[in-house]
Amino acid sequence: MATTSAHSDENYINCEKGLWSWLTTVDHKRIGVMYMICVMFFFLVGGIMALLLRLELFAPNKVAGVGGVLSDGNVYNQVMTYHGAIMVFMVIVPGIPAILGNFFLPLHIGAKDVAFPKLNLASWYCFMAGAAMAIFTFFTTRIDTGWTFYTPYSIRTGTATAMMVMAAFVMGFSSILTGLNFIVTVHKLRAPGMTMHRMPLFVWAMYSTAIIQVLATPVLAITLMLIAAERFLGIGIFDPKLGGDPVLFQHFFWFYSHPAVYIMIIPAMGVVSELLTAFSRKVIFGYTAIAYSSLGIAAVSFFVWGHHMFVSGQSATAGIVFSFITMLVGVPTAIKMFNWVATIYKGSVSFEAPMLFALGFLFLFAIGGVTGIMLAVLPIDVHFHDTYFVVAHFHYVMVGGTLMAIMGGFYYWFPKMFGKMHSDVTARLSFVFIFIGFNVTFFPQFILGAMGMPRRYFDYIPQYETLNKISTVGSWLIAVGFLIGLYTIVQGLLKGPKAPANPWGAKTLEWTIPSPPTMHNFEVEPVVTAGPYEYR
């Protein structure tokens, strides 16, 4: 009943108090914040795993005292598996869609909420239930299969594999429900005048991602269930003992997991589009091309999964077909890169932290993307598969790409979400440490891979020692960077000055409402008469 008057301080955070009001909320903004807290925590856990791995790899094992941080190879395999599984299923796949997508998709299209708010809360509970199951395995026999659960080892190993795959299954359900929610929201809840071609590019990115989530995740679901069936019943579908084919497992697994990496990167690209145009104060170059390239990447991503399997035993014909199509997927991605650079050109550019992260994305994702094209070339991959070259490639796109975008997005939207301004100085400092630390960690790994160092090994020959040392030191710099980032956010929340409605001078709809927004988002339903980036 209460209509907030102009000076009222009521917003979505303080309108209802108490933990229970949060745990039973159906407000997309609160759900986004809940995801944020949980995902940040899981990122911390996965990050600690990474630091442990890098510590183990600081020196070859025969170097006394330093080389054997983790007691043996079995422990290393477990830490390596948890690092991957946590980062993939609990941080990067939910990441931007669940946090920033939930918070800002409705705001960007002028809606009061997502299409199915109660389903949104159910998504969060699914995610938490799955995460709890995953963490629970840590206190049992743990998993050591690698996050990819390849058979037949995942069938035979004595560790808590069945529970972990069920955890991933439950989290996958969360992903499906979020995607479903977003598709219907974009189709149905746009404000008057908000045509598809007036939506912010962030929304196009969320929409494309949602399509992948709905189409790809069910195949992962059945694959995970079949692993459990293999472990309990020995059904034989992936087990050579009964004439099954382990490569078929890989087909089923990567049918989801390749589109999944586009679930990880397309939202990041959506964020970058928003950041570059806002901090160049210039209309985005090639709106239509960027919008449709998101859909294009999503579509083509379903046809390339075999490039993870070039040396697994699939036929040479299949390898050639997948190699060719994989090179095609670079095209829509490159289209975006050129359009972004053209956006900055002759813009009125400022270098606050969000822009630094966006620029960092352009540089790092370019390297990651290009090395991906290298790996798409079949004979090159035969040499590089399962080496550190691949590790470096996917960290460049996932960390150098997605994580950069998430940090930039956090700093950009933090004032809107919490009504406080964070310190841009410490935010920029965090960028410096993360950017430099990232390159110090992962660039040497390209070289290590080319020199032949295998991945997922807990030891190595002395020739690789120097580069590994450099890489480990880099990981410490990254850690410092994220700690500074955490400090920035906490300090901003506790002591930051009040944020205005539009601190960056940006043009999308969320900046027309107070910081933080009221519970119902828009007091008056917006009527849209222009595109989202009308800067000049």
Added chain:
Amino acid sequence: MSTDNAHGGAHVAHHFKDATQQYDSGKEGIWLFMVTEILMFGGLFVGYAIYHNMYPEMFSEGASSLDWKMGFINTLVLIFSSFTMAISITFCQKNDKKKAAMALATTILCGAVFMCIKYFEYSHKFHLGLLPGKYLDVAKVGAEHANLGLYFGFYYCMTGLHGLHVLIGMGLISWCLIKTLRGDFSDQYWLPVEGVGLFWHIVDLIWIFLFPLLYLVG
């Protein structure tokens, strides 16, 4: 502020602008969920197709132990239940609470009949030692093919997952039945029945393919 019409009007949630938008959105969401069911079950069908092609004689041996008459009856039962589910929606739309409830109850009953027949099939197989995967003792069963366990792995996974969905469907239809008896549905609000109906039809659809593939194409 709800925008109810007369009696039994639909409550429109605050984030929708009218009942039509709410209905269309709900329908679309349900169809998207059905897509995920198709892809999930479809994975099993793909695996089945591949191995059937790889081991045609072994699959033939496995299929010969299935009683096609029971599968046939189950197919008719499910098709009939799809019919009763569809007409229950019509009765809701015509504000005929009693007939809608009877149609829904009949659907649940058909589901129960299906599960009973399934139970007889399974227990007969267990009795013969036709167990999934590693539990199938080739010598005890007198199997010609050493990897017969693979066929029964598929059989139990596919029919088991399907049976689980029959049970879930029965639960959802029971929920609809309770709401129907309470008078929650009308010609202005029937979407949950339609949604559950779509789920039930998918369950029927999957069986329409499972029956010939498992029982007949030996």
Added chain:
Amino acid sequence: MAQNQNNDRNHLHPHITPMATYLKVAGVLFALTFLTIIAHHFNKSLGALAAPVAFLIAMVKAFFVMAWFMHMKDDKVLNRVIFGTGFFFLFVLFIFCAMDLATRVMEISPL
């Protein structure tokens, strides 16, 4: 008050399929199920065609269930596109796996 309910988006106009239609569709489905069994009795003479024939009959039955019981005939085009997309990508999964398995070459180690 019977306002102009035709333009009132708060007033739903359910598309009610006639009972006769449902009965006819159910009848067709029953008949096709019998046909499936009859085709099965010609299993041996059909040989390699047995599987495709069974699959084809199943597809016809599926069409009837989808078009009338699931109301696809009267529904929005978008919902049909959504549902069809699922089948399309399932087909993609199948075709690439099948292509792999069909083109594998048995290699004997020279060692």
